[in-house]
Amino acid sequence: MADKIDHIVFDIGKVLIHYDPNLPFSRIIPDAEERKWFFQNVCTHDWNLEQDRGRKWEDAEALLIAQYPEREEHIRAFRKYWPEMVSHSYDDSVAIMLGLIDKGHDVTMLTNFAADTFVEARRMYPFLNATRGITVSGEIGLIKPDVAIYERHAKDFGLTPENSIFIDDTMVNVEGARAAGWKAVQFTGAEKLKQDLIAHGIDV
Template sequence: MIADPGERARFLAEICSPDWHLGLDRGMPVDDAIAALAALHPERADCIRAYKSRWLDMFEGADEAVVAILAELVRKGFDVTALSNFNQDLFALTVPAYPFLGWFRGATVSGTVRLVKPDPAIYALHAQTFGLEPAATLFFDDSPPNVEAARAAGWNAELFTDAAAMRRDLARWGIETETGADREEVTAGAASSAPVR
């Protein structure tokens, strides 16, 4: 919707900015957030409204190599839960499009609980909600501060980089997964944080 790369970068840095996005992750209703921002920047109102109306268009698709790992962990009976910084309204739009998000035993969504990683309180709440023993929980996240916060909460934690590295990390924790060239290729995307015990 914004053809010029420089203008697009400015829009994402200054209008639909990381701070604005963090407000969504903290639970601001997406319709309210969009209306307030569009009032401040009427010249970009169409692009701001597209943040919800074209939300799913912004995804390149799931990382099928990571989805395969999730399916395998669930099939083997591991207790897999999700802890995600995600706006509650946008999460509700995303789940039907990506059915694997329903494979978790449950999810702590930051917008719903009004806490965001790496706040220690969200890790404590997640463990309490799902009856997780921190020392028996293995957590993956693509953000180093979130990984460090999990470790500070007493969880075992690994930095997610790609599916192949995740399989190696799981193996180091004694969780063997299938391997093979088709399983090792990684597509664009990132893993949801998934404590596993």
Template sequence: MPTNRKVVFDVGNVLLRWDPFHLYRDLIPNDEKRSWFLQNVCTSAWNLEQDRGRPWTEAVASLIAAHPEWEAEIKAFDERWHETVPGTIEDSVAVLADLKAKGEQVYAITNFSREKWAECLIRFPFLQSFDGVIVSAHERLLKPDPAIYNVLLERYGLSAGECIFVDDSGKNVEAARSVGMQAVHFVEPIDLRAELRGLGAAI
């Protein structure tokens, strides 16, 4: 029988591996130059604005205007984005599938751009198996803002106390706890099944 525990997954680096290094290790072979580029041009903060809802076309154009000498490498972040996602984290995907097979409700809250999320739904069909998903770009809210967690609770009629949130970011985990959720900080190596079971999930 299903439990009253609802597991809420992050996607990036919980279900899908994501790291720009996978793309840029070949595009910028020099370690020092690659590190500088990712810290000063295609930065985490720049990428996060796409997760907040900025269109990729606008993001790329503005960055090329500021750094024209890096035009090809900037365009690659968009055009070859899927190379930053080499595949799934298989054990986590298996946990998700097992929860669904047992009749459990599963949800997701993810910082993701609108365009890349739509593409990933096609590339990774298991992402369509959630009972509900909150995508940051759709809401124009980002984790760890507590508001994005409350969107999930309100939209799907959930109580915070019945939710177990799984995320690789400590800040996002703490934010989930601040709204009343239980939470698992996903840092490999981790026995996700054991962690969830310990919090009352039927897995």
């Protein structure tokens, strides 16, 4: 018989809230080709990920400004206009999560997020305070898909990996959870999520 799921763990970005740096930057750098170059060479995904790992924004900005002094204003704009990047919540996903809590399921969150921007996100989206707790990568210096962050989350919240299911939009993070012994599904939309949870025996 399959293991009974008694813990449900949600990722946040692109599962519960939208994230897109182009939202403010389409105004800041109107030219699409220049904007693409900027994200590929200056404020890159990997650069931003280090803030998720715990690097301070001042240090991150200083590093890039030293390399691209002529881009200082654009580099500082990334943090300055960050709230615009998380423009809305995915209300159908949020409804599923809150519904699970209402039905008595044990729900937590595990996210790659810079510590200070997460404080802002919690103010913007109160449902981020609804679960039993959250592991924020920037607060503990570990990031998905490192197996260590899943192990830390399980330890901190008393989870049994084989009885836990993780929901993330990024396949590599799903695979990280599976490598830690968890069940895990890739989020592609609320309806599919509902089906996946039901398939794992969860009352949605």
